[in-house]
Amino acid sequence: MSRRFPLLSTLIALAGAAFFIVPLIATFNFSLRMKRGELSFEAYRSVFDSDVFLGVLGFSATASLMAILMGVLIVVPTAYWVRLRVPRARPVIEFLSLMPLIIPPVVLVFGYVRLYGSSSILPLTMTEAGTNVLLVIGYVVLSVPYMYRAVDNGMAAIDIATLTEAAESLGASRLRTIVFVIFPNIRSAIVSGAFLTFSISLGEFVITSLLNRPAFGPYLVQMGQDFAYQPAALAIMAFAFTWICMVLMEAFATRKPGQRLLQWRAPRSVTKAKS
Amino acid sequence: MSFLTLKNITKSFGPNTVVRDFDLNVASGEFVSFLGPSGCGKTTVLRMIAGFETPSSGSIHVGGMDVTALPASRRKIGMVFQAYALFPNMSVRDNVAFGLKIAGMPRAEIDTRVAEMLDLISLGSLADRYPYQMSGGQQQRVALARALAPRPNLLLLDEPLSALDAQIRTSLRDDIRRIQQELGITTVFVTHDQEEALSISDRVVVMHKGRADQIGTPAQIYNRPTTRFVADFVGKLNTFEARVESPQSIFFAGQNIHDPRHTDLTPGAPITVALRPEALSLRPRPGDDLSLPGRVLHSTFLGSVIRAQIDVAGQQVSVDMFNRADATLPVAGDMAEVWFTRGDVLVLPSVM
Numbered sequence: 001m002s003r004r005f006p007l008l009s010t011l012i013a014l015a016g017a018a019f020f021i022v023p024l025i026a027t028f029n030f031s032l033r034m035k036r037g038e039l040s041f042e043a044y045r046s047v048f049d050s051d052v053f054l055g056v057l058g059f060s061a062t063a064s065l066m067a068i069l070m071g072v073l074i075v076v077p078t079a080y081w082v083r084l085r086v087p088r089a090r091p092v093i094e095f096l097s098l099m100p101l102i103i104p105p106v107v108l109v110f111g112y113v114r115l116y117g118s119s120s121i122l123p124l125t126m127t128e129a130g131t132n133v134l135l136v137i138g139y140v141v142l143s144v145p146y147m148y149r150a151v152d153n154g155m156a157a158i159d160i161a162t163l164t165e166a167a168e169s170l171g172a173s174r175l176r177t178i179v180f181v182i183f184p185n186i187r188s189a190i191v192s193g194a195f196l197t198f199s200i201s202l203g204e205f206v207i208t209s210l211l212n213r214p215a216f217g218p219y220l221v222q223m224g225q226d227f228a229y230q231p232a233a234l235a236i237m238a239f240a241f242t243w244i245c246m247v248l249m250e251a252f253a254t255r256k257p258g259q260r261l262l263q264w265r266a267p268r269s270v271t272k273a274k275s
Numbered sequence: 276m277s278f279l280t281l282k283n284i285t286k287s288f289g290p291n292t293v294v295r296d297f298d299l300n301v302a303s304g305e306f307v308s309f310l311g312p313s314g315c316g317k318t319t320v321l322r323m324i325a326g327f328e329t330p331s332s333g334s335i336h337v338g339g340m341d342v343t344a345l346p347a348s349r350r351k352i353g354m355v356f357q358a359y360a361l362f363p364n365m366s367v368r369d370n371v372a373f374g375l376k377i378a379g380m381p382r383a384e385i386d387t388r389v390a391e392m393l394d395l396i397s398l399g400s401l402a403d404r405y406p407y408q409m410s411g412g413q414q415q416r417v418a419l420a421r422a423l424a425p426r427p428n429l430l431l432l433d434e435p436l437s438a439l440d441a442q443i444r445t446s447l448r449d450d451i452r453r454i455q456q457e458l459g460i461t462t463v464f465v466t467h468d469q470e471e472a473l474s475i476s477d478r479v480v481v482m483h484k485g486r487a488d489q490i491g492t493p494a495q496i497y498n499r500p501t502t503r504f505v506a507d508f509v510g511k512l513n514t515f516e517a518r519v520e521s522p523q524s525i526f527f528a529g530q531n532i533h534d535p536r537h538t539d540l541t542p543g544a545p546i547t548v549a550l551r552p553e554a555l556s557l558r559p560r561p562g563d564d565l566s567l568p569g570r571v572l573h574s575t576f577l578g579s580v581i582r583a584q585i586d587v588a589g590q591q592v593s594v595d596m597f598n599r600a601d602a603t604l605p606v607a608g609d610m611a612e613v614w615f616t617r618g619d620v621l622v623l624p625s626v627m
Binding site for chain 2: 158159162163165166167168169170171172173176180181184185
């Protein structure tokens with residue numbers, strides 16, 4: 001049975017794809033034209049030559065990694081505890097984890113500045129280190145919806161309660177259970193959450209700018225005001241970076257235990273008995 | 276000598292009391308099953324023995340030691356779950372070795388013990404597989420090996436066969452019993468399947484509404500139920516309203532039946548008597564001394580068994596007969612005699 005070629009659907013899909021891809025191609029093309037009359041990576045070279053670029057990138061990367069660490073330490077035990085002990089509170093926790101999507105970052109950062117300003121009992125914004133801490137906390141808050149969801153889904157995929165009991169019946173303490181059984185089984189979920197956190201924090205502008213931190217987001221905006229070709233190059237690099245993050249996430253998320261991270265050969269067909 | 280002793284166990288979750296006044300003594304090496312419908316408290320009792328729940332009152336002793344307040348991780352129990360609960364990130368070998376590693380056993384000893392355990396469940400060839408690469412039956416055998424590897428005091432099985440298909444269920448059931456007898460390990464098995472409980476156990480505890488209704492050997496439970504619930508739950512029954520005529524006879528289905536086994540009954544009292552379908556036959560067998568007239572309603576050919584529904588004095592009665600090459604299917608509408616011996620008549624206890 002032959003079906004007619006779905007002309008209309010294909011056109012709509014192509015139009016949709018063009019909507020995303022054409023500006024990207026145009027930006028890429030523009031980023032290559034710094035030298036008049038030829039295509040070159042001059043703009044990219046000039047970006048990498050700048051000490052400021054490497055400085056802000058390093059700062060942002062460090063802050064993002066700290067945010068990942070803090071987020072994992074807060075979210076993993078919380079999600080584990082909620083699933084194990086108070087499963088009925090899960091919808092409430094889930095709703096709370098979505099709050100950062102409802103409250104705009106600008107409101108959040110104004111709250112921080114008011115709360116931890118010069119007249120506060122905890123004047124974090126008065127010192128550089130304090131402000132950095134506040135920045136990392138801000139990143140953690142922004143990434144909680146993604147981190148919590150990723151970790152919670154990871155825990156849903158395995159039967160946390162029964163696995164915990166199985167480990168305990170074999171003599172494992174709670175800590176050993178978490179380290180040897182729970183953590184390895186949700187590692188891919190944590191890694192996806194971490195990549196999401198990283199890509200959100202790295203280019204974050206609002207909180208970073210209002211706390212006046214020398215980070216990647218504000219740098220990107222500043223460059224956009226001062227230069228023509230370099231911002232295009234930066235934008236393309238930022239896109240490429242996000243995509244790499246997504247590919248890595250996919251690779252980790254679909255990996256089964258006992259497989260190598262990237263499996264080039266077709267996987268051995270294994271019949272999984274469903275029961 | 277009792278190895279596992281449960282004394283006066285009660286467990287409440289908020290206002291719901293799910294286990295009450297539960298007493299049980301299990302001898303060393305004994306295989307005891309908890310049988311009952313869902314919600315009867317059988318799993319809760321098992322989880323209290325395991326240490327996953329704490330009794331609201333009462334005490335649990337294992338090998339003479341009070342373990343009531345001991346956390347699960349220090350009770351030296353082996354537990355097998357309905358959902359297998361193998362660690363997905365570990366190979367078969369690592370799953371079985373887990374309890375040994377936790378106990379701090381040296382590497383070489385672990386390897387020997389793991390090989391021994393995999394031999395016991397005949398899965399040595401799959402040692403490097405991961406749980407997702409195995410069938411349910413194989414996973415459950417690995418779970419059994421994992422539970423037994425650290426040589427626990429007790430083996431606890433929480434409906435381990437319920438998630439498997441019929442054929443694997445029977446073979447794994449036999450494997451569990453063989454391994455249990457080989458190792459001589461005291462075992463508690465929870466199930467809602469009476470055939471499982473009767474076939475595998477030394478003793479069966481029939482549970483109902485949080486209480487142990489009857490504790491006895493499979494034969495005692497099936498042949499001499501002491502409560503109405505046990506009689507109804509275990510096996511199929513044809514029940515008849517009857518009346519005590521005299522201390523030596525009861526009247527039911529239009530006949531006076533002389534039954535010297537039940538002499539303690541008050542004359543005139545209404546009672547319920549029951550007959551198992553397999554105790555009945557449509558042709559007299561040697562020893563059959565009683566019969567009831569009836570009419571065939573319909574009959575079913577089940578392979579090894581022929582099942583007939585007979586109308587006896589307005590009541591529907593099930594009759595199960597072994598199939599033989601010369602057996603003919605009873606024809607609906609025909610008159611028939613339902614034969615049995617007086618020893619097969621169960622007088623049901625009036626207690627529920």
